[in-house]
Amino acid sequence: MTGRVQVKICGINDGATYDAACQAGTDYVGFVFYPPSPRAVTPEQAAMLAARAGTGRRPPNVGLLVDATDQEIAEILRSAPLSLLQLHGQESPERCAAIRERFGLPVMKALGIATEADLALMEAYAPCVDRFLLDAKPPRGASLPGGNATAFDWSLLSGRAIPRPWMLAGGLNPANVASAIRATGAEAVDVSSGIERARGVKDPVLITAFIAAAHAA
């Protein structure tokens, strides 16, 4: 790996968290547009957060969507200034391509990884997406398709060529992110639960520790 590992802080839903993430040097800000999530924001809330000027930095905003319709995406984009769409549902390669084409934004497809067969799916998606987010599958009975503090077997990625730029996600936290980067060669990491003091409530101290650990790896 060359250069500094990039970090995405996902599920930002209040001003103090936005400021802490920016001050600590996050490379991406993630907004969850999935109403059942405790981390969800409205497009208007995302717009207000993204307009905060206090930190002097405004990293690119990533919009997390779960099987959203064109109408829902258009509604979100009317208010929220997004640079990248993270598709975290059951979107097919064709649906990813259609969203990318229709909205003119790069797409990052989240894939749940548990076996080699899951990784093989990347070949079908690669022509239709700009990035991958390789995450754990939701545990049995989980109410959310992501953000469940669950890691997958990182050794599946060891020495593996990934056909697009990608982020590692799933169960990362300040204590394990350096090991995860070493084990997988990830050039970018994404975190939500591992920097929370309660579900949906981020902790600025953990945010700072996570970004420092990832950048030092």
Ligand SMILES: O=C(O)c1ccccc1NCC(=O)[C@H](O)[C@H](O)COP(=O)(O)O
């Ligand atoms: O965070 C949510 O509430 C969420 C809801 C629906 C789909 C995905 C969701 N989160 C995804 C993420 O935050 C991350 O991209 C990834 O799954 C890592 O989450 P975590 O294991 O909590 O760090």
